[in-house]
Amino acid sequence: MNTEIPVASGAQANTGHLDEFNTTPLAFLHRVYRECGEIGQFDLGGLRTVLLVGPQAHEAFFRAADEQLSAAQAYQMMVPVFGEGIQYGAPPEIERQQLKMQVQGLKHERMVNYAAVIEQETAQFLQDWPDEGEFDIYDAFTRLTLKTSTHCLLGSEFRRQLTAEFAELYHALEDGLAPSSISDPFQDAERFRARDRARERLETLISERVRQRRQAGVWEHDMLQVYMDSTYSDGRKLSDHEITGMVIWFMFAGHHTSSNTTAWTLLEIARNPEYEARLYAEIDALFDDSEALTLKGLRDIPLLDGFIREALRMHPPLNAITRRVMSDWHYQGYTVPAGSNVMVCPHISHKLPEYFPSPDEFNPERPVAQTPFVEIPFGGGRHKCIGNGFAILQVKAILSTLLHRYRFDLAAPADSYREIMPALILRPSDPCILSYRRRHRRTGV
Template structure:
């Protein structure tokens, strides 16, 4: 419906769902207006209240935007190059362990497998070794219960005491207790590992105040929720598209052979050189953005292109719609990763042509992490296995907050004998 609206009406499309009024901003110029608007005009906090029972009180969308920015800002140093070097090895080790467990030949449920793998990578890289050690003994289960707390009803009535919401609240208490025990253990032992949790334990607000354990738990959950499922879904689409585009997959594999040779070590630098694979990931970001709708509440009227979007409206940007505009991307429904290589470099025509990671003040802080992770995963999986999809290419499942493929979505694999990435 939104795609048709933008084809027929251009940059701004007004529509209603029930009693709610919406306006879609489509195309790079409209994105520019949307992402530049100040928080007191286009407001994220008013829309993302359903996250408060999950992330917790006193963090993220429960606090004023300046405070949320300060809280997330503590994490930037933990995403700089030195950390990314370390993450490259963790991403490799976790994926290798996953691949080693697959045996010679079989079938995997790809979305499920990518979900498990990215929970391990995210908890190991971002939350720390102690949480990673507890993934199989309680953490993953509690985390999935929390994820199940995100549902349509929760979007409108996040505090309604439904069974799913009660399970969500119980799971949050379990996660909070686990994190509290880890933080207490670190303080008692004096251990100071190099991770997000420690970064937050050492951080001070501008007024000199240290963060409380509950705030630290909330910020860690915010990042985990923002980064894990989205990565799992984009990794799934990347695998599916590569397996369908055999010739491109072979090019990506040749690139792996060229860079890693007989037995090359995966590193931050080696992953950076894998542009063929990177363009495939970018093409999947374009064709299958995990977040298909970004939403803000209009608090003050927005003027754009001779129109006024009134206060009270819900303003949306849809990466899924905008990424398929033929005025921006040539032959937009085709999987063509080379569109991102020179001379075409289609994403470079406008800084908001490609918006799978958002833009402006709320743009994703984990984009480089996500790209590196997806490249690490598919480097190992292409190196170790041949892949085949025996069913039709799956349709997107728009019924979920993060848009993955409809199930079942199984891939057949057979181990190769010439693996070279170490």
């Protein structure tokens, strides 16, 4: 028996649901779920897209083989950004080996160094702060995590000399991810030419750094060193083009996702002051006499961990996790035809009341969901995020440094801080201002 997949209402004659998806993607996906239930379809300018909701459907999605549901085919707009031959632009076996190289750079012994780098950058970020003031958390954390990421990725020298130019090139690459790049990322338009020029310049900068480092014979504790030292199974080393692609891939996967999570977590800390005394006590206990933050401490901060986890539940950064259907895909009596996309949305899953009672309430002590594949901020299955440990480390290192020194309060009515998703990553609305005041630790807060 083949059951018809329910269709979302409101399709326009030529473009289907594309305009609504591009303008208010999250509200649109929630509407599709409300109308259609566990499985529902819509039309993105001729591309049939099927939204799947609930643990069973998610498990089928995340566990499917790449030959059946392909991530690479769904994310082809990333190919000119990362470069041909990298991740989704590489044959699956090469992609797998490149992924292993990324994992290599996120091992425990390297994390120790990253924790120190992030703490150092955060302390520098705070050095000119007066006793009290206001700041825009979205903007500030976007800039701070660009510095921490560049530092961990490319080392202290690159960070000192080149962060400003790197930031400019990176923004040009981001601009190349306009919605129109989904249908044709290679089209002839100025923003795509600017994207290609930025990638070329980045390759020149990074190749120069690689050359200097090889010539000087120095060895550094950063990701660049991992890429320089890595070899494929046939003994071949990464080319400069591939090293540049690995750097860009790391940035795109980890930068905005981590900075937005930092912003949401601090916002929720300010919104929920009833936890503040316990939270500050927990954080102060982490700092020894010399005020250095240890990796051990970063592993065990239960209430801050709870805030981060709950922030990731309420405001998951990535909400259009997509695969291309390579041959007709059968699920529960439905057939999704080859050539369609299938999509999973953590924001919908994380609000299902049967798994998350009172889902709109922020509760940093909420018990862990017992059902697999419902709490999915980092995805699941074969393409599950490999950077989650680094991301959590980064958010904790930044926030514990901040909270040890300052306390934070809302600077506008609580309901004026809204969710927006302009470029397929969920973020707080503009402006997103919090006030801060230096803490007097003797009194706890």
